[in-house]
Amino acid sequence: MKSVLARFVAIHRYGHISSNDLDLQHLSHPDYSSIKSITDTLEYYGIANVAVHVPKSSLDQLPQHFLALFEENQPEAYGLVTRK
Numbered sequence: 001m002k003s004v005l006a007r008f009v010a011i012h013r014y015g016h017i018s019s020n021d022l023d024l025q026h027l028s029h030p031d032y033s034s035i036k037s038i039t040d041t042l043e044y045y046g047i048a049n050v051a052v053h054v055p056k057s058s059l060d061q062l063p064q065h066f067l068a069l070f071e072e073n074q075p076e077a078y079g080l081v082t083r084k
Contacts, residue, residue: 004067004080005038009047011065011080017045033076035069059083 002010005026006019025044029037035051042049054062062083070077 004078005041008065008067008080009045012047014045014047033078035076038067038078 002019003023003026006022009017009022010019022041022045026032026037026041029040031037031040039049039051060083062081064083066081066083068079068081070079
């Protein structure tokens, strides 16, 4: 099963990046499973990204597909979101 990060990269058609290489880069990050490990992994592959806190009132301004961190005060859980 592909990771959330690999599915995100596939949706955005970064076909030159294999999911195995992407996951290896992400899983070997010293700060894995932090948001920094995700942003650093995307930057490593030259994929523009930004980590921001977005209020609910602005969710309609986000791209159709994005990664989200849920329950920031709990153990971190990430998800791939498709805005409809």
